[in-house]
Amino acid sequence: MPLPVVLGPMGEVVHHAENPAVLARGVRLYGRQLAVENGVVDSNGCCATSERSRDTVQHGCCRHQREREASVCAVDQLPVATCARRHRRGGGPAGSLAVMIRTLHLEAWAGLWVALDHEDRVVASAPTVKDLMATLDGHGMEDVEIMRAPDPNEAIPYGLG
Amino acid sequence: MADAWLYNYTDFGEGRDQSPRPVLRATVPVSAPGSRRSFSAIIDTGGPINLVSNAFIETATAAVPTDERLILRLGGRRFDAPVVTIAFALHPPVPSPAAPRLWTGLAAVIDPWPHEGTAVIFGQTGFLDQFTVTFGPQGFTVEDGSTFAARFSGAPGS
Numbered sequence: 001m002p003l004p005v006v007l008g009p010m011g012e013v014v015h016h017a018e019n020p021a022v023l024a025r026g027v028r029l030y031g032r033q034l035a036v037e038n039g040v041v042d043s044n045g046c047c048a049t050s051e052r053s054r055d056t057v058q059h060g061c062c063r064h065q066r067e068r069e070a071s072v073c074a075v076d077q078l079p080v081a082t083c084a085r086r087h088r089r090g091g092g093p094a095g096s097l098a099v100m101i102r103t104l105h106l107e108a109w110a111g112l113w114v115a116l117d118h119e120d121r122v123v124a125s126a127p128t129v130k131d132l133m134a135t136l137d138g139h140g141m142e143d144v145e146i147m148r149a150p151d152p153n154e155a156i157p158y159g160l161g
Numbered sequence: 162m163a164d165a166w167l168y169n170y171t172d173f174g175e176g177r178d179q180s181p182r183p184v185l186r187a188t189v190p191v192s193a194p195g196s197r198r199s200f201s202a203i204i205d206t207g208g209p210i211n212l213v214s215n216a217f218i219e220t221a222t223a224a225v226p227t228d229e230r231l232i233l234r235l236g237g238r239r240f241d242a243p244v245v246t247i248a249f250a251l252h253p254p255v256p257s258p259a260a261p262r263l264w265t266g267l268a269a270v271i272d273p274w275p276h277e278g279t280a281v282i283f284g285q286t287g288f289l290d291q292f293t294v295t296f297g298p299q300g301f302t303v304e305d306g307s308t309f310a311a312r313f314s315g316a317p318g319s
Binding site: 101152153154 | 167168169170171172173174175176177178179180183184185188190197198199200201214216219220255256274278279280298299300
């Protein structure tokens with residue numbers, strides 16, 4: 001689900017939060033920011049229907065324009081140049097690089113090790129990496145990326161020491 | 162890797178709704194050569210050497226022990242970590258069709274693994290001495306190690 005965000009002048013995400021109070025705090029803190037896009041722009045800094053940003057902006061547009069050589073956006077059926085302007089928010093100059101964030105939604109697996117496919121969907125999970133590897137072996141799963149899903153309530157590690 | 166590989170920062174959801182700002186990590190997918198299961202590896206510019214977990218070592222068929230050990234502190238704990246020579250495969254950003262970049266570097270093996278977000282950490286020795294990494298506000302790039310010298314040799318102050 002798209003997260004409400006506050007965008008900076010270059011289209012960068014400076015705040016995002018599902019909680020309106022937290023978002024409002026961010027708005028106060030960054031009162032000069034240009035836009036609050038509740039549910040319109042997601043945390044990728046891209047259009048609302050883009051749930052991930054792995055390929056955001058690498059195309060000069062959102063992930064919906066999957067092919068660099070495509071001349072028409074697959075979503076809007078508009079010329080790419082138009083699509084790029086529609087999907088980029090925050091008033092950045094033409095040709096500028098918007099923020100690139102791969103936003104993962106792993107709350108349902110908090111504290112577990114997970115394997116994600118190329119669409120960032122969780123295809124397996126387990127309490128330990130060893131168990132996860134056994135699960136992947138058991139199902140013959142390949143082409144995955146492994147990481148641990150954080151608990152959003154955990155303290156945020158500062159550095160790695 | 163003739164071209165720069167442009168990666169997104171990753172928001173794993175750490176502290177989501179505690180802080181109005183996303184917690185962004187510079188991570189790249191890495192595996193043992195030939196493996197189709199990659200680990201999300203954090204690039205830690207303050208780290209002296211690559212760190213890998215036993216879970217990663219178990220996927221690597223070509224980890225060669227050295228006679229070196231390092232005393233390291235990680236996650237508030239002290240580790241007497243053996244150092245191995247290991248082959249890595251750096252995967253390009255999705256959806257690039259480029260082949261993974263292979264290299265061999267040193268890594269310290271940490272067991273038990275204390276860090277909660279990943280099983281591989283890239284530091285100075287073994288990664289930053291192999292690649293030119295450029296961090297920007299919007300994303301970061303990984304290029305050949307020779308790129309830095311080619312780009313900046315002869316520059317004022319060099």
